[in-house]
Amino acid sequence: MLSAEIIYGLTGVGLFTLGLRATLLQASLLARILAINVCGAGVFLMFVSIAYQGLAQMQVPDPVPHALVLTGIVVAVSATALALALGRRLRESKDE
Amino acid sequence: MSLSNSLPLLILLSSLLPGLAIFLLREESFRLRTALNLFGASVKLILVGVMIWGVFHEQVYETRWTLAPGLDLVLHADALSVLFVSLSTLLWLVTTVYAIGYLEDSPHRSRFFGFFSLCVTATVGLALAGNLFTFVVFYEFLTLATYPLVAHKGTPEAIRGARIYLAYTLAGGMALLIGAVWLRTLAGPLDFVQGGILGGMDHLDPWTLRWIFLLLIVGLGVKAALVPLHGWLPQAMVAPAPVSALLHAVAVVKAGAFGIVRVVYDVYGVEFAASLGVLALLGAAAAVTIIYGSVKALSQDNLKKRLAYSTVSQVSYIALGTAILGPLATVGGMVHLVHQGVMKITLFFAAGNYAEALGVHRVSEMDGVGRRMPGTTLAFTIGALGMIGIPPVAGFVSKWYLGLGAAESGAALWVLPVLVGSSLLNAAYFLPILYRAWFGQPPAKWPGGHTHAGRWEINQALLWPPLLTAGLALAAGLFAAAPYSPLEWARLIAEREYSL
């Protein structure tokens, strides 16, 4: 049976792949922004699973990947905000 | 910094600095611009005189600047560079005077004279280059400096001609660059050494050296107008007359020929090159060019185009002299570098005068110009006779030495028919012009041009330069045996080349 962190890690990879496919194939900007967020979530999940690498041996989870994920979330939020602002500007310019 | 360190650099700066200053001048600052031009040219002439004296007495002048580890920019004065530098300097002074007269009231004179000075800087840098890298640097710089001159008039034809010129010279520059880089990889830094350095390097594969030679000659041959790389030259005739004069007598074409001389004598070494068999290839290309150029010249009615093809043919005499093994042929080739320059510039000055004063651009319009413009036509006659090879004009001396050299080396008995044939062809396309000019009936009205109100047939600034250069051509022939003549200098070069 696969250990928990490996399952989470693989889920992360799966999310990344799904998000990547959606980014490349979706037409609407909003859908693509959401897809990139899904990619990001996948990557963060991978990081967290790395933090729990020694779970079976009862090791303390590694704090560094947690810090990295937190930073990554902040970056993702800022990027999403910028993307949404640009999207709204685009919508406005189309209506002009 | 002693004189021996700085003299080459100073010679370079004497045209670079005035050139840069002239760019900044307003169009109307006629006097200041003329003063700068003539000042720079005179300073250069004096410095070159010092250098001539020094090199004759085996003084060493070298400026070295490290651009990158192992890559030095070297300016070095030896007998060969002095030959080319003095030709360039003297003719620059004369052409500047001519250009001032020719471009009177034309637009963009500051731009013109600025690039003109840069052009001479590049030529002088090329002449003084002490290694192949420096030569390549100034060779490319020459392309850059001459492009705006060819395109100067700004008309669609001028832009087109300039673009063709650029395509050829950039491609040639690339070939030269690749050859130089390849050689550098194999043989290390390539300082020019009299007698050549590659001969002593046994570890180099002969076939690689042959390919490199081909690359170098192709790269240099574009500027030197070796067939079939000469296509740009007739197209570049759209440039104003002073530019054509400079390009054909001094700068671009001679730069290519000079490069070929350097590569054969000071990189490969003439005996080593002969043993590789590459000299035969060069000789063949030169011979083909000589005949082809003369044949094409016969069919040209436009005077400048006829002179252009004549240049294609004549410059290859230098390559031919280089290709024949033996000191006499070397002397013939080198001295023709000077003689052809002086004679050809005379012809182009004259052509410019005919266009300027009478609106005459074609040979068929030249009936009777001798009566209308005797001074110019006298200069033209002397130049043409020299081209054909009639004594005592200088052209005879070079052809004589080439012939002697060919006879002496035995293996080149095919050269004599080429020499004789081309002289006959030269006569065939020059003598009719002379006949028309002196003995033809002038038309009732000339095609155009600016009639000059004054005693002389044309603006003095346009009259004296061709007479002066024609006189030089005559003097070079008559006084060929005098010390410091081009012939003696060429003998000195050959001596130093073969004794090593």
Add this chain to the structure above:
Amino acid sequence: MNNLLALPVVLPLLGSLLALVWPRRADWAGLGASVAAFVAAGHIGAEVMRNATLELAVGGWAPGLGIALRADGLSASLLLMSTLVALAAGLYATTYFAEAQKRADFWPLWLLMITALHALLLSGDLFNIYVTLELLGLAAVALAALGGSRAALQAAVRYLTVGLLGSLAFLTGVGLIYAGYGTLDMVMLAGRVDAEPATWVALALMTAGLLIKSALFPMHFWLPSAHANAPAPVSAALSALVVKAAFYLVLRLWLDVFDVALSQASAGLLGLLGASAVIWGSWQAYRAERLKLLAAYSTVAQIGYLFLFIPVLLATEPGEARDLLFGALVLFALTHGFSKSAFFLGAGVILHRAGHDRIAELGGTSRALPVTTFVLALAGIALIGLPPSGTFLAKWQLMTSAIAAGQWLWIPVIAIGTLLAGAYVFRVLGHAFGPGEGVGPSLAWARAELPALLLALVATAVLGLGAAQVWTMVVPGSNAEGVSL
């Protein structure tokens, strides 16, 4: 412990905040910060020339948990170039943006971008690099959208999407590295890295992300439209600095950190992509109708040249020859930074005067704007690679090393790229020197032209004649005088 290293990061950040809070004084805040950063970079450069590498552990925490800032010859020289280009472009921006409101919008974003760039160049830690890379990308996207037109917004959105994907790929790679080796500090990693599958995957992911960000063919598609629609100073920064930063990271990872995990084949792949970029970019530049598009495609080509250096570097044995080539690489990057930014600033002046940048209608530019035409000519010489520019020396060195390493394939690529560059530069110059009134009435010279002129002069004269200094800075302990190979 060298606090000097914090300055190039902190000063622009402060400037950005000041410009945000006091929009009326935005110009002063911005230019002041740029000048201060330039001075700091100069000091760092001088120190590096003397001591080889500077290091600062931020906050006093040792690397491992803490983050280190490091400056060696490569980063110090790129830093110096960035501050100078940013200063010149910023100066130009004060005249380019006529309305104060536009300038108030511009400066905070611009200074944020500069902060991110400097932090990236000085970072010694992989995750820190990710953060700065993202920040750089976001700021650049926002700046690119400043044009305001629909086309500009669309280009910005595409740049953002593509850039984010690249960053995520990079981040994944970083994660894998941490999983494998337990550290993110580059110097410590260099000691621990092994050639194993996990490393290769991580390196591939990181490189893929960086290739997108450096616009290497075929991932270059976002660059031309982003450039063509962005304001001129922004385009200058995009071409000269932002894509250069991504390339710098590729160099760092490949040469310093992961050198044991590399193979000649992977380097060859990069080289092939670079070669395609050279040919494709140069060809497209030749066919471009607009000056800014021409410059954008030219950047694609020049980035290709930079990537051509990599396989040759790896094929050359470590030692004098490799150092020589590395110095040439840095020289090429520096010269391109200066010349491309000069070109864009010059194009901006033309765009302002004429209202358009269509190449075919540039007739009369040499009369109307002589200084700008001169700038375009100088920058063009550096882009082609003719003497006396630094690019000429760098190409000479690249070709020498390629032949010496037996990698003949790159020689015709360089030859074709150079000739095409000659064609497109002289096409522009030919039109500029031609007749016509396409650019409007004459202007003797304007303050706006001066920054571009200075940048162009550095590219073509200073870096050409003073190139030996680059080697002294980049190669520790090298003595450029009298070394012969």
